[in-house]
Amino acid sequence: MTEQTFFMIKPDAVERGLVGEILRRAENKGLQIVALDMRTITREFAEAHYAEHQGKDFYEPLIEFVTRGPLVCGVFESVNAVAAWRQICGETDPVHSAQPGSIRGDYCLITRENAVHGSDCAETARAEISNWFPDFPLK
Ligand code: IDP
Numbered sequence: 001m002t003e004q005t006f007f008m009i010k011p012d013a014v015e016r017g018l019v020g021e022i023l024r025r026a027e028n029k030g031l032q033i034v035a036l037d038m039r040t041i042t043r044e045f046a047e048a049h050y051a052e053h054q055g056k057d058f059y060e061p062l063i064e065f066v067t068r069g070p071l072v073c074g075v076f077e078s079v080n081a082v083a084a085w086r087q088i089c090g091e092t093d094p095v096h097s098a099q100p101g102s103i104r105g106d107y108c109l110i111t112r113e114n115a116v117h118g119s120d121c122a123e124t125a126r127a128e129i130s131n132w133f134p135d136f137p138l139k
């Protein structure tokens with residue numbers, strides 16, 4: 001089923017010049033870029049995006065990290081877009097869980113600075129797309 005997912009290329013990956021490489025991998029997989037923007041988000045916006053993690057030990061450093069510079073955000077559309085993007089991102093912990101061949105497995109060393117974000121299910125995708133791109137026509 002064709003679906004849409006929200007993605008971020010986090011500040012660490014933007015700083016390292018990996019935007020093109022990451023988008024290339026997504027497009028090679030078959031994910032179509034249907035929205036794309038570079039922006040630096042406020043603490044308030046980051047807190048809303050990561051509300052589910054509030055209170056966890058990694059929460060504060062995570063908010064500091066995602067607000068420290070520009071990130072790239074957008075929407076991918078394809079068959080199975082949510083799972084396909086999560087698959088090529090790899091598991092959250094880039095060394096102990098993510099497979100080589102995934103973005104996190106190939107480019108990252110620590111869990112916080114793991115280069116990419118992807119919505120974890122179709123319902124989250126709709127919520128995240130609406131939050132980041134209020135005018136975007138949801139499917
Ligand atoms: P996900 O990005 O793979 O969906 P989540 O569990 O939703 O992973 O965590 C959101 C983000 O918070 C992660 O991508 C990572 O940047 C950060 N994070 C998660 N767990 C840890 C941790 O144990 N230590 C440091 N940062 C973490």
Ligand code: MG
Binds near residue numbers: 120
């Ligand atoms: Mg998550």
